[in-house]
Amino acid sequence: MYSSHLAPSGHHVPFAALGLTPKTTTLEGLFSAQPAETFTAGQAVFWEGDASTHVVQVVEGCLRLYRILPDGRRAVIGFTFGGEVLGVSFQGPYLYTAEAVTPVRLRRISRKRMIEVAATSSGTLRQQLMDKMYEEMSAAQHLIIVLGQLSAEERVANFLVAAAQRTGADRRKPVAVELPMSRLDIADYLGLTIETVCRVFSKLKREGLIALEGRHQVILRGIAALLDLAGEMDEDRPCGIRVPARPEAALPN
Amino acid sequence: MYSSHLAPSGHHVPFAALGLTPKTTTLEGLFSAQPAETFTAGQAVFWEGDASTHVVQVVEGCLRLYRILPDGRRAVIGFTFGGEVLGVSFQGPYLYTAEAVTPVRLRRISRKRMIEVAATSSGTLRQQLMDKMYEEMSAAQHLIIVLGQLSAEERVANFLVAAAQRTGADRRKPVAVELPMSRLDIADYLGLTIETVCRVFSKLKREGLIALEGRHQVILRGIAALLDLAGEMDEDRPCGIRVPARPEAALPN
DNA sequence: CGCCGGGTTGATTAACGTCAAGAGGCGTGG
DNA sequence: CCACGCCTCTTGACGTTAATCAACCCGGCG
Numbered sequence: 335m336y337s338s339h340l341a342p343s344g345h346h347v348p349f350a351a352l353g354l355t356p357k358t359t360t361l362e363g364l365f366s367a368q369p370a371e372t373f374t375a376g377q378a379v380f381w382e383g384d385a386s387t388h389v390v391q392v393v394e395g396c397l398r399l400y401r402i403l404p405d406g407r408r409a410v411i412g413f414t415f416g417g418e419v420l421g422v423s424f425q426g427p428y429l430y431t432a433e434a435v436t437p438v439r440l441r442r443i444s445r446k447r448m449i450e451v452a453a454t455s456s457g458t459l460r461q462q463l464m465d466k467m468y469e470e471m472s473a474a475q476h477l478i479i480v481l482g483q484l485s486a487e488e489r490v491a492n493f494l495v496a497a498a499q500r501t502g503a504d505r506r507k508p509v510a511v512e513l514p515m516s517r518l519d520i521a522d523y524l525g526l527t528i529e530t531v532c533r534v535f536s537k538l539k540r541e542g543l544i545a546l547e548g549r550h551q552v553i554l555r556g557i558a559a560l561l562d563l564a565g566e567m568d569e570d571r572p573c574g575i576r577v578p579a580r581p582e583a584a585l586p587n
Numbered sequence: 588m589y590s591s592h593l594a595p596s597g598h599h600v601p602f603a604a605l606g607l608t609p610k611t612t613t614l615e616g617l618f619s620a621q622p623a624e625t626f627t628a629g630q631a632v633f634w635e636g637d638a639s640t641h642v643v644q645v646v647e648g649c650l651r652l653y654r655i656l657p658d659g660r661r662a663v664i665g666f667t668f669g670g671e672v673l674g675v676s677f678q679g680p681y682l683y684t685a686e687a688v689t690p691v692r693l694r695r696i697s698r699k700r701m702i703e704v705a706a707t708s709s710g711t712l713r714q715q716l717m718d719k720m721y722e723e724m725s726a727a728q729h730l731i732i733v734l735g736q737l738s739a740e741e742r743v744a745n746f747l748v749a750a751a752q753r754t755g756a757d758r759r760k761p762v763a764v765e766l767p768m769s770r771l772d773i774a775d776y777l778g779l780t781i782e783t784v785c786r787v788f789s790k791l792k793r794e795g796l797i798a799l800e801g802r803h804q805v806i807l808r809g810i811a812a813l814l815d816l817a818g819e820m821d822e823d824r825p826c827g828i829r830v831p832a833r834p835e836a837a838l839p840n
Numbered sequence: 841c842g843c844c845g846g847g848t849t850g851a852t853t854a855a856c857g858t859c860a861a862g863a864g865g866c867g868t869g870g
Numbered sequence: 871c872c873a874c875g876c877c878t879c880t881t882g883a884c885g886t887t888a889a890t891c892a893a894c895c896c897g898g899c900g
Contacts, residue, residue, distance in 0.1 A: 423721060425718055468678035474724065481735040523735075526888075782856090857885080860883085863879080
Protein backbone atom coordinates (compact mmCIF):
# COMPACT_ATOMS: atom_id res chain seq x y z
CA MET A 335 0.00 0.00 0.00
CA TYR A 336 2.93 2.37 0.21
CA SER A 337 2.25 4.37 3.32
CA SER A 338 3.58 7.88 3.15
CA HIS A 339 6.28 7.09 5.65
CA LEU A 340 7.60 3.89 4.25
CA ALA A 341 10.98 2.81 3.05
CA PRO A 342 12.07 4.00 -0.38
CA SER A 343 13.23 0.59 -1.55
CA GLY A 344 11.13 -1.52 -3.86
CA HIS A 345 8.62 0.67 -5.61
CA HIS A 346 11.12 2.89 -7.32
CA VAL A 347 13.40 0.14 -8.53
CA PRO A 348 11.70 -0.43 -11.89
CA PHE A 349 12.94 2.89 -13.27
CA ALA A 350 16.54 2.09 -12.61
CA ALA A 351 16.10 -1.52 -13.65
CA LEU A 352 14.83 -0.41 -17.05
CA GLY A 353 17.84 1.82 -17.45
CA LEU A 354 15.68 4.87 -17.95
CA THR A 355 17.36 6.79 -15.16
CA PRO A 356 20.96 6.46 -14.13
CA LYS A 357 21.07 5.63 -10.48
CA THR A 358 22.55 8.93 -9.42
CA THR A 359 19.40 10.74 -10.45
CA THR A 360 17.21 9.23 -7.78
CA LEU A 361 17.37 9.83 -4.07
CA GLU A 362 18.02 6.14 -3.45
CA GLY A 363 20.82 6.20 -5.97
CA LEU A 364 22.49 9.16 -4.34
CA PHE A 365 22.20 7.68 -0.89
CA SER A 366 23.32 4.20 -1.81
CA ALA A 367 26.59 5.61 -3.10
CA GLN A 368 27.42 6.93 0.35
CA PRO A 369 29.08 4.98 3.15
CA ALA A 370 26.93 4.19 6.17
CA GLU A 371 27.82 6.06 9.35
CA THR A 372 26.96 4.83 12.81
CA PHE A 373 25.82 6.75 15.88
CA THR A 374 25.45 5.52 19.42
CA ALA A 375 22.33 6.12 21.48
CA GLY A 376 22.16 9.74 22.63
CA GLN A 377 24.58 11.02 20.02
CA ALA A 378 23.50 14.00 17.91
CA VAL A 379 23.48 13.75 14.12
CA PHE A 380 23.10 17.50 13.69
CA TRP A 381 22.09 20.48 15.81
CA GLU A 382 19.33 23.01 15.58
CA GLY A 383 20.75 26.20 14.13
CA ASP A 384 23.60 24.56 12.24
CA ALA A 385 23.81 25.12 8.51
CA SER A 386 21.78 22.35 6.90
CA THR A 387 24.63 21.01 4.85
CA HIS A 388 23.35 17.45 4.50
CA VAL A 389 20.28 15.38 3.85
CA VAL A 390 20.08 12.17 5.83
CA GLN A 391 18.65 8.75 5.18
CA VAL A 392 18.26 6.57 8.24
CA VAL A 393 19.16 3.00 7.39
CA GLU A 394 18.46 1.45 10.75
CA GLY A 395 17.52 2.67 14.20
CA CYS A 396 15.52 5.61 15.47
CA LEU A 397 16.18 9.34 15.75
CA ARG A 398 14.32 11.90 17.80
CA LEU A 399 14.00 15.44 16.45
CA TYR A 400 13.62 18.19 19.00
CA ARG A 401 14.10 21.80 19.99
CA ILE A 402 14.94 23.22 23.39
CA LEU A 403 13.00 26.30 24.49
CA PRO A 404 14.72 29.15 26.30
CA ASP A 405 13.34 28.01 29.66
CA GLY A 406 14.60 24.48 29.17
CA ARG A 407 11.41 22.80 28.02
CA ARG A 408 11.98 20.33 25.23
CA ALA A 409 9.65 19.98 22.25
CA VAL A 410 10.05 16.74 20.35
CA ILE A 411 9.04 17.45 16.76
CA GLY A 412 9.10 13.90 15.50
CA PHE A 413 10.89 10.59 15.20
CA THR A 414 12.65 9.12 12.19
CA PHE A 415 12.95 5.39 11.64
CA GLY A 416 14.91 3.14 9.33
CA GLY A 417 14.09 3.74 5.68
CA GLU A 418 13.03 7.34 6.19
CA VAL A 419 14.68 10.51 4.93
CA LEU A 420 15.32 13.57 6.99
CA GLY A 421 15.60 17.29 6.45
CA VAL A 422 14.78 17.65 2.78
CA SER A 423 12.90 20.91 3.20
CA PHE A 424 15.65 22.85 4.88
CA GLN A 425 16.79 25.89 3.00
CA GLY A 426 18.20 27.72 6.00
CA PRO A 427 19.60 26.31 9.22
CA TYR A 428 18.33 23.05 10.71
CA LEU A 429 15.14 23.74 12.62
CA TYR A 430 15.74 20.99 15.16
CA THR A 431 18.38 18.78 16.66
CA ALA A 432 18.44 15.14 15.52
CA GLU A 433 19.65 12.67 18.11
CA ALA A 434 19.93 8.90 18.10
CA VAL A 435 17.41 7.13 20.34
CA THR A 436 18.91 3.73 19.59
CA PRO A 437 22.17 2.90 17.85
CA VAL A 438 21.68 4.25 14.33
CA ARG A 439 23.12 3.58 10.91
CA LEU A 440 22.56 6.30 8.31
CA ARG A 441 23.82 7.75 5.06
CA ARG A 442 24.08 11.39 4.15
CA ILE A 443 24.60 13.38 1.03
CA SER A 444 25.53 17.02 0.78
CA ARG A 445 22.61 19.29 0.08
CA LYS A 446 24.73 21.26 -2.36
CA ARG A 447 25.35 18.21 -4.47
CA MET A 448 21.73 17.13 -4.25
CA ILE A 449 20.59 20.52 -5.52
CA GLU A 450 23.09 20.40 -8.35
CA VAL A 451 22.01 16.97 -9.46
CA ALA A 452 18.36 17.96 -9.17
CA ALA A 453 19.00 21.02 -11.36
CA THR A 454 20.85 19.18 -14.10
CA SER A 455 19.11 15.82 -14.15
CA SER A 456 15.74 14.93 -15.55
CA GLY A 457 12.73 15.41 -13.33
CA THR A 458 12.80 12.21 -11.29
CA LEU A 459 14.88 13.48 -8.40
CA ARG A 460 13.11 16.83 -8.32
CA GLN A 461 9.83 14.97 -8.10
CA GLN A 462 11.10 12.83 -5.26
CA LEU A 463 12.30 15.86 -3.35
CA MET A 464 8.95 17.57 -3.77
CA ASP A 465 7.22 14.43 -2.56
CA LYS A 466 9.38 14.30 0.53
CA MET A 467 8.71 17.94 1.31
CA TYR A 468 5.01 17.39 0.97
CA GLU A 469 5.27 14.42 3.33
CA GLU A 470 7.17 16.49 5.86
CA MET A 471 4.55 19.22 5.57
CA SER A 472 1.71 16.73 5.98
CA ALA A 473 3.32 15.26 9.07
CA ALA A 474 3.83 18.71 10.57
CA GLN A 475 0.21 19.69 9.99
CA HIS A 476 -1.01 16.42 11.39
CA LEU A 477 0.94 17.13 14.55
CA ILE A 478 -0.49 20.65 14.69
CA ILE A 479 -3.97 19.18 14.80
CA VAL A 480 -3.05 16.55 17.37
CA LEU A 481 -1.50 19.15 19.66
CA GLY A 482 -4.09 21.83 19.11
CA GLN A 483 -7.32 19.91 19.20
CA LEU A 484 -7.02 16.46 20.75
CA SER A 485 -7.28 15.23 24.35
CA ALA A 486 -4.54 13.25 26.04
CA GLU A 487 -6.22 9.94 25.23
CA GLU A 488 -6.77 10.91 21.61
CA ARG A 489 -3.16 12.00 21.28
CA VAL A 490 -1.78 8.73 22.60
CA ALA A 491 -4.16 6.67 20.48
CA ASN A 492 -3.05 8.67 17.48
CA PHE A 493 0.58 8.12 18.29
CA LEU A 494 0.13 4.36 18.58
CA VAL A 495 -1.86 4.09 15.37
CA ALA A 496 0.65 6.24 13.50
CA ALA A 497 3.48 4.07 14.77
CA ALA A 498 1.65 0.97 13.56
CA GLN A 499 0.89 2.41 10.11
CA ARG A 500 4.51 3.39 9.78
CA THR A 501 5.62 -0.21 10.03
CA GLY A 502 3.21 -1.00 7.24
CA ALA A 503 1.18 -3.29 9.47
CA ASP A 504 -2.23 -4.11 8.17
CA ARG A 505 -5.20 -2.88 10.19
CA ARG A 506 -7.80 -5.09 11.91
CA LYS A 507 -5.10 -7.48 13.09
CA PRO A 508 -3.25 -7.26 16.37
CA VAL A 509 0.16 -5.73 15.74
CA ALA A 510 3.27 -5.56 17.86
CA VAL A 511 4.81 -2.10 17.67
CA GLU A 512 8.30 -1.21 18.77
CA LEU A 513 8.55 2.09 20.64
CA PRO A 514 12.29 2.52 21.14
CA MET A 515 11.93 6.00 22.66
CA SER A 516 11.36 6.67 26.36
CA ARG A 517 8.07 7.76 27.93
CA LEU A 518 9.56 11.21 28.30
CA ASP A 519 10.24 11.37 24.57
CA ILE A 520 6.64 10.44 23.89
CA ALA A 521 5.36 12.98 26.41
CA ASP A 522 7.45 15.79 24.93
CA TYR A 523 6.24 14.80 21.49
CA LEU A 524 2.56 14.78 22.43
CA GLY A 525 2.66 17.90 24.60
CA LEU A 526 1.86 15.90 27.75
CA THR A 527 3.69 14.90 30.91
CA ILE A 528 5.27 11.53 31.41
CA GLU A 529 2.67 10.70 34.07
CA THR A 530 -0.23 11.41 31.77
CA VAL A 531 1.26 9.23 29.06
CA CYS A 532 1.66 6.41 31.57
CA ARG A 533 -1.88 6.75 32.81
CA VAL A 534 -3.33 6.66 29.32
CA PHE A 535 -1.22 3.60 28.49
CA SER A 536 -2.55 1.93 31.63
CA LYS A 537 -6.12 2.88 30.82
CA LEU A 538 -5.88 1.49 27.29
CA LYS A 539 -4.38 -1.66 28.78
CA ARG A 540 -7.20 -2.02 31.33
CA GLU A 541 -9.69 -1.62 28.49
CA GLY A 542 -7.96 -4.38 26.58
CA LEU A 543 -7.06 -2.20 23.61
CA ILE A 544 -3.35 -2.69 24.03
CA ALA A 545 -0.92 -4.91 25.87
CA LEU A 546 2.46 -3.79 27.13
CA GLU A 547 5.35 -6.18 26.52
CA GLY A 548 8.23 -4.64 28.35
CA ARG A 549 8.94 -0.94 28.11
CA HIS A 550 9.48 -0.68 24.43
CA GLN A 551 6.88 -2.88 22.85
CA VAL A 552 3.12 -2.40 22.64
CA ILE A 553 0.67 -4.81 21.12
CA LEU A 554 -2.31 -3.13 19.52
CA ARG A 555 -5.40 -5.32 19.66
CA GLY A 556 -7.37 -3.93 16.77
CA ILE A 557 -6.30 -0.67 15.26
CA ALA A 558 -9.90 0.15 14.43
CA ALA A 559 -10.89 0.72 18.05
CA LEU A 560 -7.86 2.90 18.58
CA LEU A 561 -8.73 4.88 15.48
CA ASP A 562 -12.07 5.74 17.07
CA LEU A 563 -10.32 7.02 20.15
CA ALA A 564 -7.92 8.91 17.96
CA GLY A 565 -10.81 11.03 16.79
CA GLU A 566 -10.35 9.11 13.54
CA MET A 567 -7.63 11.59 12.75
CA ASP A 568 -5.93 9.09 10.53
CA GLU A 569 -2.91 10.55 8.79
CA ASP A 570 -4.71 11.05 5.53
CA ARG A 571 -8.44 10.93 5.80
CA PRO A 572 -9.53 14.47 5.08
CA CYS A 573 -12.89 15.42 6.38
CA GLY A 574 -13.37 18.01 3.70
CA ILE A 575 -17.02 18.70 4.18
CA ARG A 576 -17.86 21.83 2.30
CA VAL A 577 -19.55 23.66 5.13
CA PRO A 578 -18.09 27.11 5.48
CA ALA A 579 -18.53 28.85 8.79
CA ARG A 580 -20.35 31.81 7.34
CA PRO A 581 -23.79 31.50 5.78
CA GLU A 582 -22.99 33.51 2.63
CA ALA A 583 -21.62 30.59 0.69
CA ALA A 584 -23.25 27.78 2.64
CA LEU A 585 -26.72 27.64 1.17
CA PRO A 586 -26.10 25.58 -1.98
CA ASN A 587 -25.07 21.91 -1.78
CA MET B 588 16.28 42.69 7.64
CA TYR B 589 13.73 41.10 5.41
CA SER B 590 11.34 39.47 7.83
CA SER B 591 10.38 35.99 6.70
CA HIS B 592 6.75 36.88 6.24
CA LEU B 593 7.02 40.12 4.40
CA ALA B 594 5.70 41.28 1.08
CA PRO B 595 7.71 40.28 -1.96
CA SER B 596 7.78 43.78 -3.43
CA GLY B 597 10.87 45.93 -3.14
CA HIS B 598 13.77 43.72 -2.27
CA HIS B 599 13.64 41.64 -5.41
CA VAL B 600 13.19 44.47 -7.87
CA PRO B 601 16.90 45.09 -8.49
CA PHE B 602 17.32 41.80 -10.38
CA ALA B 603 14.57 42.58 -12.84
CA ALA B 604 15.60 46.19 -13.08
CA LEU B 605 19.08 45.18 -14.14
CA GLY B 606 17.62 42.94 -16.79
CA LEU B 607 19.41 39.92 -15.42
CA THR B 608 16.25 37.86 -15.12
CA PRO B 609 13.23 38.12 -17.35
CA LYS B 610 10.24 38.83 -15.21
CA THR B 611 8.57 35.50 -15.87
CA THR B 612 11.33 33.67 -14.05
CA THR B 613 10.54 35.09 -10.65
CA LEU B 614 7.51 34.39 -8.50
CA GLU B 615 6.57 38.06 -8.54
CA GLY B 616 6.84 38.11 -12.31
CA LEU B 617 4.56 35.13 -12.70
CA PHE B 618 2.00 36.52 -10.31
CA SER B 619 2.00 40.04 -11.67
CA ALA B 620 1.03 38.71 -15.08
CA GLN B 621 -2.18 37.31 -13.63
CA PRO B 622 -5.42 39.22 -13.19
CA ALA B 623 -6.50 39.91 -9.60
CA GLU B 624 -9.52 37.98 -8.40
CA THR B 625 -11.73 39.13 -5.57
CA PHE B 626 -13.41 37.13 -2.81
CA THR B 627 -16.00 38.27 -0.31
CA ALA B 628 -15.69 37.59 3.40
CA GLY B 629 -16.49 33.95 4.16
CA GLN B 630 -15.90 32.74 0.62
CA ALA B 631 -13.54 29.80 0.10
CA VAL B 632 -10.56 30.12 -2.22
CA PHE B 633 -9.94 26.37 -2.27
CA TRP B 634 -10.96 23.33 -0.26
CA GLU B 635 -9.03 20.77 1.72
CA GLY B 636 -8.74 17.63 -0.37
CA ASP B 637 -9.02 19.34 -3.75
CA ALA B 638 -6.22 18.88 -6.22
CA SER B 639 -3.71 21.66 -5.53
CA THR B 640 -3.84 23.08 -9.03
CA HIS B 641 -2.81 26.64 -8.16
CA VAL B 642 -0.44 28.67 -6.08
CA VAL B 643 -1.91 31.83 -4.63
CA GLN B 644 -0.56 35.25 -3.82
CA VAL B 645 -2.75 37.36 -1.58
CA VAL B 646 -2.66 40.96 -2.74
CA GLU B 647 -4.90 42.44 -0.08
CA GLY B 648 -7.02 41.13 2.76
CA CYS B 649 -6.74 38.12 5.05
CA LEU B 650 -7.33 34.40 4.61
CA ARG B 651 -7.79 31.77 7.28
CA LEU B 652 -6.50 28.25 6.62
CA TYR B 653 -8.24 25.44 8.44
CA ARG B 654 -9.26 21.81 8.58
CA ILE B 655 -12.47 20.35 9.97
CA LEU B 656 -12.10 17.20 12.11
CA PRO B 657 -14.55 14.33 11.81
CA ASP B 658 -16.38 15.39 14.97
CA GLY B 659 -16.80 18.95 13.78
CA ARG B 660 -13.94 20.59 15.60
CA ARG B 661 -12.12 23.14 13.50
CA ALA B 662 -8.35 23.51 13.50
CA VAL B 663 -7.11 26.81 12.09
CA ILE B 664 -3.65 26.17 10.68
CA GLY B 665 -2.75 29.75 9.92
CA PHE B 666 -3.63 33.10 8.41
CA THR B 667 -2.36 34.65 5.21
CA PHE B 668 -2.14 38.41 4.72
CA GLY B 669 -1.56 40.73 1.83
CA GLY B 670 1.81 40.19 0.18
CA GLU B 671 2.11 36.57 1.26
CA VAL B 672 2.11 33.45 -0.89
CA LEU B 673 0.12 30.34 -0.18
CA GLY B 674 0.39 26.64 -0.84
CA VAL B 675 3.81 26.36 -2.45
CA SER B 676 4.66 23.08 -0.78
CA PHE B 677 1.65 21.12 -1.97
CA GLN B 678 2.48 18.14 -4.08
CA GLY B 679 -0.74 16.25 -3.41
CA PRO B 680 -4.15 17.62 -2.50
CA TYR B 681 -4.58 20.83 -0.50
CA LEU B 682 -4.11 20.05 3.18
CA TYR B 683 -6.51 22.76 4.33
CA THR B 684 -9.34 24.98 3.22
CA ALA B 685 -8.52 28.63 2.56
CA GLU B 686 -11.31 31.06 3.26
CA ALA B 687 -11.51 34.84 3.13
CA VAL B 688 -11.72 36.52 6.52
CA THR B 689 -12.09 39.96 4.98
CA PRO B 690 -12.74 40.88 1.36
CA VAL B 691 -9.66 39.60 -0.45
CA ARG B 692 -7.87 40.37 -3.69
CA LEU B 693 -5.47 37.70 -4.90
CA ARG B 694 -3.66 36.33 -7.93
CA ARG B 695 -3.06 32.70 -8.78
CA ILE B 696 -0.88 30.79 -11.15
CA SER B 697 -1.23 27.17 -12.14
CA ARG B 698 1.12 24.88 -10.31
CA LYS B 699 1.80 23.00 -13.52
CA ARG B 700 3.03 26.11 -15.25
CA MET B 701 5.04 27.15 -12.24
CA ILE B 702 6.80 23.77 -12.20
CA GLU B 703 7.50 23.99 -15.92
CA VAL B 704 9.00 27.43 -15.65
CA ALA B 705 11.02 26.39 -12.63
CA ALA B 706 12.38 23.39 -14.54
CA THR B 707 13.41 25.33 -17.64
CA SER B 708 14.48 28.67 -16.23
CA SER B 709 17.62 29.55 -14.39
CA GLY B 710 17.74 28.97 -10.69
CA THR B 711 16.04 32.12 -9.42
CA LEU B 712 12.50 30.82 -9.32
CA ARG B 713 13.57 27.44 -7.95
CA GLN B 714 15.39 29.25 -5.19
CA GLN B 715 12.34 31.34 -4.39
CA LEU B 716 10.14 28.27 -4.22
CA MET B 717 12.54 26.53 -1.89
CA ASP B 718 12.64 29.64 0.29
CA LYS B 719 8.85 29.71 0.49
CA MET B 720 8.69 26.04 1.41
CA TYR B 721 11.24 26.56 4.14
CA GLU B 722 9.18 29.47 5.44
CA GLU B 723 6.04 27.35 5.48
CA MET B 724 7.91 24.61 7.30
CA SER B 725 9.33 27.05 9.84
CA ALA B 726 5.88 28.46 10.50
CA ALA B 727 4.42 24.98 10.95
CA GLN B 728 7.13 23.97 13.41
CA HIS B 729 6.75 27.20 15.31
CA LEU B 730 3.06 26.44 15.71
CA ILE B 731 3.87 22.90 16.84
CA ILE B 732 5.91 24.33 19.68
CA VAL B 733 3.29 26.91 20.59
CA LEU B 734 0.55 24.28 20.73
CA GLY B 735 2.60 21.57 22.36
CA GLN B 736 4.50 23.46 25.02
CA LEU B 737 3.08 26.88 25.81
CA SER B 738 0.40 28.02 28.26
CA ALA B 739 -2.64 30.02 27.18
CA GLU B 740 -1.00 33.30 28.08
CA GLU B 741 2.20 32.40 26.28
CA ARG B 742 0.26 31.37 23.19
CA VAL B 743 -1.66 34.63 22.99
CA ALA B 744 1.46 36.71 23.62
CA ASN B 745 3.15 34.78 20.85
CA PHE B 746 0.27 35.38 18.51
CA LEU B 747 0.31 39.11 19.13
CA VAL B 748 4.04 39.43 18.73
CA ALA B 749 3.99 37.36 15.56
CA ALA B 750 1.22 39.54 14.15
CA ALA B 751 3.27 42.64 14.94
CA GLN B 752 6.46 41.25 13.36
CA ARG B 753 4.52 40.34 10.28
CA THR B 754 3.62 43.95 9.65
CA GLY B 755 7.30 44.75 9.87
CA ALA B 756 6.76 46.97 12.88
CA ASP B 757 9.88 47.76 14.83
CA ARG B 758 10.08 46.48 18.37
CA ARG B 759 10.35 48.61 21.52
CA LYS B 760 7.73 51.01 20.18
CA PRO B 761 3.99 50.73 20.74
CA VAL B 762 2.44 49.27 17.62
CA ALA B 763 -1.15 49.10 16.47
CA VAL B 764 -1.90 45.66 15.05
CA GLU B 765 -4.93 44.80 12.95
CA LEU B 766 -6.53 41.46 13.82
CA PRO B 767 -9.23 41.07 11.17
CA MET B 768 -10.13 37.54 12.30
CA SER B 769 -12.70 36.78 15.00
CA ARG B 770 -11.89 35.63 18.52
CA LEU B 771 -13.09 32.18 17.51
CA ASP B 772 -10.59 32.10 14.66
CA ILE B 773 -7.83 33.01 17.10
CA ALA B 774 -9.03 30.40 19.60
CA ASP B 775 -9.13 27.64 16.98
CA TYR B 776 -5.67 28.69 15.85
CA LEU B 777 -4.16 28.65 19.33
CA GLY B 778 -5.91 25.49 20.49
CA LEU B 779 -7.89 27.40 23.12
CA THR B 780 -11.51 28.39 23.65
CA ILE B 781 -12.91 31.76 22.77
CA GLU B 782 -13.43 32.52 26.47
CA THR B 783 -9.82 31.79 27.35
CA VAL B 784 -8.60 34.03 24.55
CA CYS B 785 -10.84 36.81 25.84
CA ARG B 786 -9.68 36.38 29.40
CA VAL B 787 -6.01 36.53 28.39
CA PHE B 788 -6.66 39.64 26.31
CA SER B 789 -8.35 41.21 29.33
CA LYS B 790 -5.52 40.23 31.62
CA LEU B 791 -2.90 41.70 29.30
CA LYS B 792 -5.01 44.83 29.12
CA ARG B 793 -5.28 45.10 32.92
CA GLU B 794 -1.51 44.70 33.13
CA GLY B 795 -1.09 47.56 30.66
CA LEU B 796 0.71 45.46 28.07
CA ILE B 797 -1.90 45.98 25.40
CA ALA B 798 -4.87 48.21 24.68
CA LEU B 799 -7.92 47.11 22.74
CA GLU B 800 -9.23 49.55 20.14
CA GLY B 801 -12.46 48.01 18.95
CA ARG B 802 -12.67 44.34 18.15
CA HIS B 803 -10.07 44.16 15.47
CA GLN B 804 -7.26 46.35 16.61
CA VAL B 805 -4.80 45.83 19.43
CA ILE B 806 -2.10 48.24 20.50
CA LEU B 807 0.99 46.54 21.83
CA ARG B 808 2.77 48.67 24.40
CA GLY B 809 6.26 47.34 24.16
CA ILE B 810 6.82 44.14 22.30
CA ALA B 811 9.70 43.29 24.59
CA ALA B 812 7.46 42.62 27.59
CA LEU B 813 5.19 40.45 25.47
CA LEU B 814 8.19 38.54 24.21
CA ASP B 815 8.99 37.62 27.79
CA LEU B 816 5.50 36.27 28.27
CA ALA B 817 5.78 34.47 24.97
CA GLY B 818 8.48 32.33 26.50
CA GLU B 819 10.75 34.33 24.19
CA MET B 820 9.72 31.89 21.49
CA ASP B 821 10.38 34.46 18.84
CA GLU B 822 9.92 33.10 15.33
CA ASP B 823 13.58 32.60 14.75
CA ARG B 824 15.67 32.69 17.85
CA PRO B 825 16.98 29.18 18.17
CA CYS B 826 18.05 28.19 21.61
CA GLY B 827 20.51 25.69 20.29
CA ILE B 828 22.39 24.97 23.45
CA ARG B 829 24.44 21.89 22.87
CA VAL B 830 23.34 19.96 25.89
CA PRO B 831 22.25 16.51 24.85
CA ALA B 832 20.01 14.60 27.23
CA ARG B 833 22.34 11.65 27.45
CA PRO B 834 25.87 11.94 28.75
CA GLU B 835 27.49 9.60 26.20
CA ALA B 836 27.99 12.12 23.44
CA ALA B 837 28.29 15.24 25.53
CA LEU B 838 31.97 15.15 26.28
CA PRO B 839 33.65 16.04 22.96
CA ASN B 840 32.97 19.27 21.00
C1' DC C 841 22.36 -7.65 47.17
C1' DG C 842 21.65 -3.03 46.83
C1' DC C 843 21.63 0.90 44.06
C1' DC C 844 19.90 3.62 40.18
C1' DG C 845 17.11 5.21 36.46
C1' DG C 846 13.02 4.82 34.21
C1' DG C 847 8.31 3.70 34.81
C1' DT C 848 3.82 3.42 37.26
C1' DT C 849 0.32 4.84 40.48
C1' DG C 850 -2.03 7.87 43.80
C1' DA C 851 -3.45 12.50 45.95
C1' DT C 852 -3.81 17.17 45.23
C1' DT C 853 -3.76 21.53 42.64
C1' DA C 854 -3.89 24.63 38.84
C1' DA C 855 -5.26 25.68 34.32
C1' DC C 856 -8.40 25.66 31.10
C1' DG C 857 -13.05 24.28 29.36
C1' DT C 858 -18.04 24.59 29.95
C1' DC C 859 -22.21 26.77 30.91
C1' DA C 860 -24.62 30.90 31.52
C1' DA C 861 -25.62 35.68 31.64
C1' DG C 862 -24.76 40.30 30.27
C1' DA C 863 -22.36 44.21 27.34
C1' DG C 864 -21.23 46.42 23.23
C1' DG C 865 -20.89 47.11 18.13
C1' DC C 866 -22.90 47.26 13.85
C1' DG C 867 -26.20 46.86 10.28
C1' DT C 868 -31.00 47.29 9.11
C1' DG C 869 -35.28 49.29 8.94
C1' DG C 870 -38.30 52.54 10.47
C1' DC D 871 -31.03 59.89 12.42
C1' DC D 872 -32.38 56.87 15.79
C1' DA D 873 -34.03 52.34 17.51
C1' DC D 874 -34.03 47.76 17.48
C1' DG D 875 -32.11 43.29 17.19
C1' DC D 876 -28.51 40.25 16.27
C1' DC D 877 -24.09 38.63 16.67
C1' DT D 878 -19.75 38.85 18.77
C1' DC D 879 -17.35 39.63 22.59
C1' DT D 880 -16.76 39.78 27.61
C1' DT D 881 -17.20 38.34 32.32
C1' DG D 882 -18.48 35.23 36.02
C1' DA D 883 -19.42 30.62 38.40
C1' DC D 884 -18.44 26.03 38.19
C1' DG D 885 -16.61 21.43 36.32
C1' DT D 886 -13.06 18.63 34.18
C1' DT D 887 -8.66 17.54 32.56
C1' DA D 888 -4.13 17.19 32.92
C1' DA D 889 -0.02 18.98 35.66
C1' DT D 890 2.30 18.69 39.90
C1' DC D 891 4.04 16.51 43.88
C1' DA D 892 5.16 12.35 45.99
C1' DA D 893 5.65 7.56 46.84
C1' DC D 894 6.57 3.17 45.18
C1' DC D 895 7.80 -0.50 41.73
C1' DC D 896 10.69 -2.96 38.64
C1' DG D 897 14.51 -4.39 35.85
C1' DG D 898 19.43 -3.87 34.96
C1' DC D 899 24.03 -3.51 36.59
C1' DG D 900 27.82 -2.98 39.65
